[in-house]
Amino acid sequence: RLDSTNILLPELSVITNIGWDHMNLLGNSLEKIAGEKAGIIKDNVPVVIGEVIPETKNIFINKALERSAPLTIASSRWQATDWKWKDHELHVEIAEEHRTDRQVYKLDLPGIYQTKNLLTVLETCRVLKNKGWNIPDDSIHTALRQVKKTTGLHGRWEQIHQHPSVIVDVAHNEAGVKQLTEQLELTDYHALHIVLGMVKDKDIEKVLKLLPHNAQYYFTQASIPRALEAEELHRQASTIGLKGKSYPDVNTSLKHALSIAKTDDLILICGSVFLVAEVAL
Structure with a gap:
């Protein structure tokens, strides 16, 4: 509810994960923190949840139902089946639900924890494409190899x-x-x-x-x-x-x-x- 992004009506809302941060503002339990995070869910606006834990899953589902917001969970559709480091990049093999083929994505952010973020990115792109956005697969691959260059995101392993x-x-x-x-x-x-x-x-x-x-x-x-x-x-x-x-x-x-x-x-x-x-x- 206190999130700064609430001044906007987005095409899509994304909640990555829930941890014990900003407890002075968000609450002293995972349920309370999730309740505050769920405040970014808007009426009829799709929402992607990166990963869920038992304490928070129903909080997001219920808020999405209340707002008539289509909800998907990235970690339920996508799975990282293998990874390796090569040439200062993280190579991640990804499986998508109901598909037998695998795709390898190369990231310039080499931290293993980026595999979770990758699943969220892929689900976000899938939902946006379903809304009519033109996001070619090769553009996703290119962007993931140039995160630091295009966003200035540094300090991640x-x-x-x-x-x-x-x-x-x-x-x-x-x-x-x-x-x-x-x-x-x-x-x-x-x-x-x-x-x-x-x-x-x-x-x-x-x-x-x-x-x-x-x-x-x-x-x-x-x-x-x-x-x-x-x-x-x-x-x-x-x-x-x-x-x-x-x-x-x-x-x-x-x-x-x-x-x-x-x-x-x-x-x-x-x-x-x-x-x-x-x-x-």
Whole structure:
């Protein structure tokens, strides 16, 4: 209901996923958060749900029925059956419901979590084509390979340096960091260095408990009032066994990490959109 997009009457509404974010505005349960998110569903306007969980599925279905809005669930129609990394791209094999053939889509966003977003994109395009939009398949393939170039979307498992590898990711909440740790498990490296900074209004403890213990940490902060002080982040992380030192800003942290890391190590910068935006490498 509070979503800024409600000033518009869209051709289509899209809800990606529901997580524990903006709880101060949206509510303290998944059901309440979903109820607020469902506020973007408009009368007679199709809505695509990226993925659903048991706590939220009926909330979206009931709101769509109330609004006479045709509803589809991307993860029910589309499935990622295989994936691989090749030439700095993510190649995903996709199966569509009631079809025996497979299509491979190549994404310039290499994070494995993008497979879920891909399903949402494909369902969105399908619904728009059914509404009369001309969206050729080759245009979809081309666009997916040029997301960063055409939109300026950065900071999604993005490599900005090699030998050692430096990766930035804007994951900043429980859901995002879960995806990030899954990505780390699939990544080859010798030693792991994590430059971490967060803002005060996130669930710091939940995020810290998800992070790996086998890493050297560089606790820091973005140059904004909302930033959690590096020393306080260090203190909280120490209580759950994360080891490292605190630094005044992200680039000082990165400089220290680069001075220590070997060529086959991985340096990951994460925890805040604002922090990643200040990286000057």
